[in-house]
Amino acid sequence: xxxxxxxxxxxxxxxxxxxxxxxxxxxxxxxxxxxxxxxxxxxxxxxxxxxxxxxxxxxxxxxxxxxxxxxxxxxxxxxxxxxxxxxxxxxxxxxxxxxxxxxxxxxxxxxxxxxxxxxxxxxxxxxxxxxxxxxxxxxxxxxxxxxxxxxxxxxxxxxxxxxxxxxxxxxxxxxxxxxxxxxxxxxxxxxxxxxxxxxxxxxxxxxxxxxxxxxxxxxxxxxxxxxxxxxxxxxxxxxxxxxxxxxxxxxxxxxxxxxxxxxxxxxxxxxxxxxxxxxxxxxxxxxxxxxxxxxxxxxxxxxxxxxxxxxxxxxxxxxxxxxxxxxxxxxxxxxxxxxxxxxxxxxxxxxxxxxxxxx
Amino acid sequence: xxxxxxxxxxxxxxxxxxxxxxxxxxxxxxxxxxxxxxxxxxxxxxxxxxxxxxxxxxxxxxxxxxxxxxxxxxxxxxxxxxxxxxxxxxxxxxxxxxxxxxxxxxxxxxxxxxxxxxxxxxxxxxxxxxxxxxxxxxxxxxxxxxxxxxxxxxxxxxxxxxxxxxxxxxxxxxxxxxxxxxxxxxxxxxxxxxxxxxxxxxxxxxxxxxxxxxxxxxxxxxxxxxxxxxxxxxxxxxxxxxxxxxxxxxxxxxxxxxxxxxxxxxxxxxxxxxxxxxxxxxxxxxxxxxxxxxxxxxxxxxxxxxxxxxxxxxxxxxxxxxxxxxxxxxxxxxxxxxxxxxxxxxxxxxxxxxxxxxx
DNA sequence: CTGTTAGCGCCTTCAG
DNA sequence: CTGAAGGCGCTAACAG
Numbered sequence: 001x002x003x004x005x006x007x008x009x010x011x012x013x014x015x016x017x018x019x020x021x022x023x024x025x026x027x028x029x030x031x032x033x034x035x036x037x038x039x040x041x042x043x044x045x046x047x048x049x050x051x052x053x054x055x056x057x058x059x060x061x062x063x064x065x066x067x068x069x070x071x072x073x074x075x076x077x078x079x080x081x082x083x084x085x086x087x088x089x090x091x092x093x094x095x096x097x098x099x100x101x102x103x104x105x106x107x108x109x110x111x112x113x114x115x116x117x118x119x120x121x122x123x124x125x126x127x128x129x130x131x132x133x134x135x136x137x138x139x140x141x142x143x144x145x146x147x148x149x150x151x152x153x154x155x156x157x158x159x160x161x162x163x164x165x166x167x168x169x170x171x172x173x174x175x176x177x178x179x180x181x182x183x184x185x186x187x188x189x190x191x192x193x194x195x196x197x198x199x200x201x202x203x204x205x206x207x208x209x210x211x212x213x214x215x216x217x218x219x220x221x222x223x224x225x226x227x228x229x230x231x232x233x234x235x236x237x238x239x240x241x242x243x244x245x246x247x248x249x250x251x252x253x254x255x256x257x258x259x260x261x262x263x264x265x266x267x268x269x270x271x272x273x274x275x276x277x278x279x280x281x282x283x284x285x286x287x288x289x290x291x292x293x294x295x296x297x298x299x300x301x302x303x304x305x306x307x308x309x310x311x312x313x314x315x316x317x318x319x320x321x322x323x324x325x326x327x328x329x330x331x332x333x334x335x336x337x338x339x340x341x342x343x344x345x346x347x348x349x350x351x352x353x354x355x356x357x358x359x
Numbered sequence: 360x361x362x363x364x365x366x367x368x369x370x371x372x373x374x375x376x377x378x379x380x381x382x383x384x385x386x387x388x389x390x391x392x393x394x395x396x397x398x399x400x401x402x403x404x405x406x407x408x409x410x411x412x413x414x415x416x417x418x419x420x421x422x423x424x425x426x427x428x429x430x431x432x433x434x435x436x437x438x439x440x441x442x443x444x445x446x447x448x449x450x451x452x453x454x455x456x457x458x459x460x461x462x463x464x465x466x467x468x469x470x471x472x473x474x475x476x477x478x479x480x481x482x483x484x485x486x487x488x489x490x491x492x493x494x495x496x497x498x499x500x501x502x503x504x505x506x507x508x509x510x511x512x513x514x515x516x517x518x519x520x521x522x523x524x525x526x527x528x529x530x531x532x533x534x535x536x537x538x539x540x541x542x543x544x545x546x547x548x549x550x551x552x553x554x555x556x557x558x559x560x561x562x563x564x565x566x567x568x569x570x571x572x573x574x575x576x577x578x579x580x581x582x583x584x585x586x587x588x589x590x591x592x593x594x595x596x597x598x599x600x601x602x603x604x605x606x607x608x609x610x611x612x613x614x615x616x617x618x619x620x621x622x623x624x625x626x627x628x629x630x631x632x633x634x635x636x637x638x639x640x641x642x643x644x645x646x647x648x649x650x651x652x653x654x655x656x657x658x659x660x661x662x663x664x665x666x667x668x669x670x671x672x673x674x675x676x677x678x679x680x681x682x683x684x685x686x687x688x689x690x691x692x693x694x695x696x697x698x699x700x701x702x703x704x705x706x707x708x709x710x711x712x713x714x715x716x717x718x
Numbered sequence: 719c720t721g722t723t724a725g726c727g728c729c730t731t732c733a734g
Numbered sequence: 735c736t737g738a739a740g741g742c743g744c745t746a747a748c749a750g
Contacts, residue, residue, distance in 0.1 A: 003473075003498050005743055016721045021745060031719070050474030052415050053743030056726045061411060063454070063475070071443055073633075077436030084430055084457050093475070095422070095454040098443050114362070115409030115727080116422070116452070139362050219637070248637055274432075278578070278607055280639045364727055375737045380729060390735070412727030415742045474743080 004045040013041035024049065062091065064301060065117035067109055068098040069125060073245060074273035075290060082291030083121070086298040092118075114140065119301045121145060125189045141304040143297050146191055155304055156318040157297045161191050164286040164323035165198025168240045168268045171284070171325055173206055175332060177238035177266055181211040183225040183250065185242040192217070195242045195270060211236060215246050222246025226253035237265055238331070244269035244276045247283050251330060266331040270323070281329030288323045296321075363404040372400035383408065421450065423660060424476035426468055427457040428484060432604060433632035434649060441650030442480070445657040451477075473499065478660045480504060484548045500663040502656050505550055514663055515677040516656045520550050520629075523645040523682035524557025527599045527627045530643070530684055532565055534691060536597035536625055540570040542584040542609065544601040551576070554601045554629060570595060574605050581605025585612035596624055597690070603628035603635045606642050610689060625690040629682070640688030647682045655680075 010017040015034055022028050023038045041047070055061040064087060068076060080096060087094045095117060100106035103126065113120060119141035144156040172180050182199045185192025196212060203210040213225035222241050229235050230253065241247035247269030254261045261267055261281055269276060272287035296319070365383075369376040374393055381387050382397045400406070414420040423446060427435060439455060446453045454476060459465035462485065472479060478500035503515040531539050541558045544551025555571060562569040572584035581600050588594050589612065600606035606628030613620045620626055620640055628635060631646035655678070 006745095007743080017744080018722080018746085019720060022720085025745085029719070034720085048470050048473045050743050051471060052411060052420060052474035053726090054474070054745075056411050056415055056728090057743080057745045059726065071436075071440045074433065074436065077430075077433065077439075080436075080439070080455075081430045084455065088458055093454055093456065093471075095452055096439075096443065097452065099447055111407050112410060112452075114407045115411035115413070252637075275634050275637060278611075278634060279637055365729095366727080376728080377730080377737060377739095378735090381736085384729085388735070393736085409727050412742090413729075415744095416727080416729045418742070 004047040005050070006047070008045055009038065009041045009047050012045060013037040061093075061116060061118050063093040063095055063117045064298065065113045065120045066094060066096045067100060067106060067113075067120060067122045067124075068096065069100055069106075069123060071096075071098040074275060075243075075271055078273065078290035079123075079294040082294030082296075083298045085291070086295035090299075090302055092298075092302070110140075119143070119305045121297050121301055122147070125191055141301060141307075143301045143304065145293070145297050153316045154318075155300050155316055157293055157300065158318050158320050159191065159288050159293070160320050160322045161194035162198035162201075164270060164288075165195040165240070166202045167323070167325045168270070168286060169199055169202035169206070171327065171331065172238045172240065172266060172268060175266065178208060179211070179234070179236040180208065180238040180240060181213060181229055181236035183213045183215040183222055183239060183241045183246050185246075186216045187214070189217075192242050199240055215242060217243050217245060219245045219249040219252075222249025223253045224249075226250040227257070230254070230257045230259070235265070238267070239265060240268045242270055244271045244273045244283055244285055247285065247330070248275065248279055251279065251281065251283075262329065262331050263333045266333065268331050272326055277328070284328045284331035285326055286323035287326045288321060293321055363406040364409070365406070367404055368397065368400045368406050371404060372396040420452075420475060420477050422452040422454055422476045423657065424472045424479045425453060425455045426459060426465060426472075426479060426481045426483075427455065428459055428465075428482060430455075430457040433634060434602075434630055437632065437649035438482075438653040441653030441655075442657045444650070445654035449658075449661055451657075451661070469499075478502070478664045480656050480660055481506070484550055500660060500666075502660040502663065504652070504656050512675045513677075514659050514675055516652055516659065517677050517679050518550065518647050518652070519679050519681045520553035521557035521560075523629060523647075524554040524599070525561045526682070526684045527629070527645060528558055528561035528565070530686065530690065531597045531599065531625060531627060534625065537567060538570070538593070538595040539567065539597040539599060540572060540588055540595035542572045542574040542581055542598060542600045542605050544605075545575045546573070548576075551601050558599055574601060576602050576604060578604045578608040578611075581608025582612045583608075585609040586616070589613070589616045589618070594624070597626070598624060599627045601629055603630045603632045603642060603644055606644065606689070607634065607638055610638065610640065610642075621688065621690050622692045625692065627690050631685055635685075636687070643687045643690035644685055645682035646685045647680060652680055 006017050006020050009020045013020070015038060019030065019034060020038050023030050023035045024042070066080070066083060070076065084094055095113075097109045097113070100109055106124070110120060110122070117140070121143050123145045124147045142154070144154060146158055147156060169180060180203060182196060184196045200210050213229060215221040215225050222245065225246070226239055226249070239250045241250050247267050250267050251261050254265050254267070259265060267283065269283045269285035271290065272285045273290070276283040276285050300319070365376050365379050368379045372379070374397060378389065378393060379397050382389050382394045383401070425439070425442060429435065443453055454472075456468045456472070459468055465481075465483070469479060469481070476499075480502050482504045483506045501513070503513060505517055506515060528539060539562060541555060543555045559569050572588060574580040574584050581604065584605070585598055585608070598609045600609050606626050609626050610620050613624050613626070618624060626642065628642045628644035630649065631644045632649070635642040635644050659678070
């Protein structure tokens with residue numbers, strides 16, 4: 001019981017396939033009589049167009065690909081959510097491909113996308129991956145995210161990690177901290193590197209010594225890094241973690257050592273994932289509108305794809321998003337608290353339409 | 360600058376397109392000489408096969424579709440992660456489509472998948488959506504998730520929500536609670552309904568009165584529900600929330616009222632999303648292996664797709680996953696604590712290979 | 719307005 | 735072992 005094709009519909013309604021295509025795609029004019037007969041045949045045959053065939057003939061898949069290095073944690077889930085939202089708004093499908101740790105695998109994934117998507121969003125926190133995107137993709141439109149965009153005029157959305165880190169340090173300095181340590185992200189990760197550099201320069205500018213512990217963006221690594229430092233003679237009075245998950249780990253390590261966060265040690269994270277607000281003490285962090293960034297990337301990809309048609313050449317080059325400092329409980333010791341910090345859930349509920357969620 | 364087709368490669372290497380296809384797909388035998396020439400042409404032309412065309416001719420897309428009602432929160436991100444993992448293991452692509460609140464929209468999404476995917480996983484917490492999947496999909500293999508699977512022999516993965524709720528109540532009773540309230544999920548959501556029924560029956564069996572507050576699975580609704588109850592003359596001494604996010608809201612409401620959780624009021628959630636372990640007090644909850652469930656659904660879909668080929672008829676009917684109670688701090692008052700509850704991050708890090716994550 | 723025809727890019731019998 | 739030819743299901747000229 002093969003499913004019906006356009007030819008079956010044509011036969012059953014006694015018209016040509018072209019006509020069926022016409023009434024279904026509704027561009028050109030057709031008589032009411034024909035429209036009726038075709039629609040009826042479609043109904044009885046339960047005909048559903050084959051989008052694969054359609055794509056081949058139209059040279060357009062209405063599908064966009066997303067290449068991710070990983071799929072863990074709220075960062076990516078937020079990113080995909082934003083992209084999905086934008087994709088739906090433009091009637092596009094989204095095909096996601098993750099776990100491309102090494103460049104080789106990412107290259108493979110990109111190749112296998114050819115003929116399946118109209119364009120690609122590539123998240124490449126590693127240098128080589130970005131390079132690959134340049135070469136291997138061929139004529140497929142690509143928007144890079146969080147890549148090393150310096151010097152290229154390739155469309156790209158990036159977060160100003162350096163600036164974010166500076167803001168973190170500045171905030172800690174303002175609130176009286178002096179021994180500010182940093183738990184960094186994985187070596188070779190462009191974002192982690194930038195955040196570290198931003199931290200280092202800000203400290204240097206303040207004439208203070210920097211102290212950097214390794215980490216890998218996981219909560220566990222944040223915990224261990226801080227636990228190590230607490231065992232030393234002169235522990236820091238503040239920790240700037242390269243992302244929120246590590247900041248959460250840092251807070252736990254502090255609490256477990258019998259110390260108080262923020263009174264004894266302040267903690268600042270990065271990203272402002274949803275969890276940051278719920279944890280106690282709520283995390284001071286650098287908010288980046290993750291979902292918004294994803295949506296923006298997708299929109300840029302779409303204009304990039306449409307560019308040859310519209311004739312308008314799309315704005316090229318990197319687009320840089322500046323994170324904003326969100327001060328919560330984890331960094332403000334009592335003597336510095338100006339206003340009450342409410343623990344009531346704020347308007348952070350992202351279900352803007354107020355509709356019920358799934359479990 | 361059109362990208363090269365198989366014909367270009369054939370021409371450049373002086374062989375037929377059939378031969379190019381042969382060396383590239385490597386099924387049949389070819390002379391070394393030819394293989395060399397073809398591969399060289401592929402190289403210089405930077406030829407990448409067009410998977411769309413390939414799909415059309417092979418009647419196989421190697422792509423699976425996932426239809427979700429929503430994309431908020433950790434529940435879905437975990438689910439997708441599990442599916443993605445399984446998909447990669449089988450060399451399949453994943454196309455996700457979300458925000459199908461009403462059945463109409465979901466139906467549309469399913470139709471637009473025809474010719475684009477080899478099968479579908481449909482998450483339908485609403486009855487009608489499940490019904491739609493039955494009819495509209497035609498001959499496309501479908502695996503339902505969390506749907507009303509009773510009575511059908513359609514492949515389906517479901518969580519035993521009723522049982523989970525019973526476990527929650529049993530646990531609270533065992534630890535001495537008597538005035539146990541329930542914050543339910545959205546009306547009409549099958550899972551929310553089942554959890555509520557499980558709660559109701561368990562309380563009834565214990566000869567206690569039930570108390571049900573409305574909610575919609577969001578943290579805010581959990582907060583408000585509990586805040587309402589705390590304002591009454593005889594507030595509960597325990598709250599069973601239909602999911603973890605509402606449980607988090609419940610805890611915040613309790614703390615904000617100046618009460619202690621769990622000493623004054625115990626809280627139990629459902630799902631065990633990653634956040635449940637990090638929040639303070641850590642949430643007692645009903646753990647369901649979300650990612651595992653997603654992976655399982657995907658695997659079942661694959662066997663379903665391969666069924667006609669292998670001849671083996673796939674196991675049909677629902678597959679029910681029983682949640683397991685995870686006792687943490689939010690439900691165990693001091694006088695009931697048997698063993699120390701460590702706040703150290705456990706082995707919950709899901710990065711099993713220990714590789715670095717992205718921010 | 720409608721039908722005929724030629725592809726979209728690839729795989730796959732079927733002869734040679 | 736290799737080439738030629740016929741589709742896969744649909745759209746898009748081009749005639750009528």
